[in-house]
Amino acid sequence: MPTQAINPDASGYYGDYGGMFIPEILRTTFDELIAAFNEAKADAGFWQSYVDVMQNYSCRPTPVTPLGNFAETLGGKFQVFCKREDLNHTGAHKANNCMGQGLLVQRMNKKRVIAETGAGQHGVATATMAARMGLECTVYMGAVDVERQRPNVFWMEQLGATVISVTEGTATLKDAINAAMRDWSESMETTHYVLGTTCGPHPFPEMVAWFQSIIGQESRQQMLKINGKLPDKIYACVGGGSNASGVFLPFLEDKEVELVGVEAGGHGLDSGQHAARFSGGTVGVAQGYKTYFFQDDEGQMMHTHSIAAGLDYIGVSPILSHLHDQKRIRFTSATDDAVISATKLLMRTEGIIPALESAHAFAAVVEEAPDIPDGTQVLINLSGRGDKDIFNIAEAIGDEKWDEFLRAKALKK
């Protein structure tokens, strides 16, 4: 059972960030959730049941793969490994959190789950969990994302979930979260909100990070086994921050390990069209918690942009904000263009198709490669696989044969 190197205070704060900015109507529900989570956390059997489910349903432990060819293309003087969260059931680290919260839902004896989703990965992971555990499931998804991620919508519906397209605001992830909160403020007696990332009011950041820390725990052991030592640098992409928290937190006290979070640089930081909260954001309070938000000088949230729907979000985990201020994690960003070329590179050199979200971490390594000292061991968290992004990647690459295929399919209808 994991004990985290960093824990919130009694009010749910990590340093200055986090807290519980919730409407009174949900107070009792949050109190119940905190109690259920604390009980589960104190029960060694609960963590074991989680590990068991992840082993027999979701391919854990996921392997660490050495990326010799990829490293060689970058100059070959350092080693690159990647943690294969793409091999999880449903293709991303999102399954960890969903199965964990699903077990908690069973303990709380609730019969319905709701979720928000951006890229659709968390929605699909929640839908599979609900199907497996016999729960009713509603997923809120921004209308823009529904359009970008139709295959995931298809699968969620096939898995028995109701997908509600959210047209309010910017019709992306943040609006899906608002819609899920509205549902919950009415349905809380029978329903649990499976929040997909280390954001939102306490205890969600702590709880999601706790389940996701299985990534870092395994990586730690695997790297020790492969190399006899810990990696020198770990890279992870950062949207809300769940895969990054998961891989980083178990290394927090290993001060020699550099932790690098990669945000969505979109069309470039100067363009204003990105989602790099640590570059263009300021501290605010929204969606139930205090953190760095992409907002204007009067606290109104601004449009974010990323080629990866899963990183296209206004806020960031309060845990990561605290570690940012503490300078324990270094943050950088990768542009859409850099992400596409890193995706191509990884496919060609290693036969791995990364999710566009995860490809941000690879793009940062590509960019920083000239400055990485010889002999360095780099671990990249490959948080998800990229099959789902076929429409976006094909469009970005400009594959004509794919366009022809789409046209032919459309004409047949």
Added chain:
Amino acid sequence: MNLTKYLKNRLDPLFGGTESPETKRKILLMTHVVVGYPSLEANWKMLEAMGEADVDLVELQMPFSEPSADGPLFVKANQEALRNGIRWQAYFDLMKRASERFDFPMLMMGYCNTAFSMGFENYCVNIRKNGGEGFIIPDLPLEEYGDLFEYSRQHDLDPIMLCTPTNTEERLRKICGHGSGFIYCVARKGVTGKNTELDISAEKILQQCRLYTDLPLALGFGLSHAEDLRRLHGKAEIAIVGSALLKTWEAEGETGYRKHLLSLAAARE
């Protein structure tokens, strides 16, 4: 102004009022304006109608990009108001103009990030300076108030606390203990703008809060018609009507709005 005294001074002694009140109402009416929606000009017409109907209290909502406690109509209103370019200056200009023109006291209503971005002290200074008497922040539980309680005392503002049907007895006692001006009781679960049958949960929350506070009790969320107000006589001191009036404005325009407002105002007697 002492908001509690003002409110009690408008109520019939049998319905929670003082011995010789100015008006003998059986319930008071609080109405709502989302500043900038549909436009500042329309807001002014709404406020004029409220003045003519002698509405007892008005909340002016500062729009926010993430209005997570609001239902579809107010979500749209928040969004459109921001699209219309509403910023703090325009908001406070309207509040100031209205405070000079009308008798009813006004509250600033809006989400926490506005107060946080402005700074809690500035927030209070601005409300006071522009003629507001208090504020309602639906996503700011008392644990997160910090020095906002102190600043509101310094600037003689009432922070309005919300009590809801899902709160435990212990929680209600705590919230009421921090109450000021009046207590805002939420009639039901969910967000603003759906109809509420004045069912057991609404009556229960009023009865429970009564145990923990002498402040006037307001009931809101889903009240629409004069009938709703009459049914609350003797149960709550204030009825809050928000979405229903805006819905009428959208469907029937200014004339229908005035008619609706007057029928609500008449249901106070």
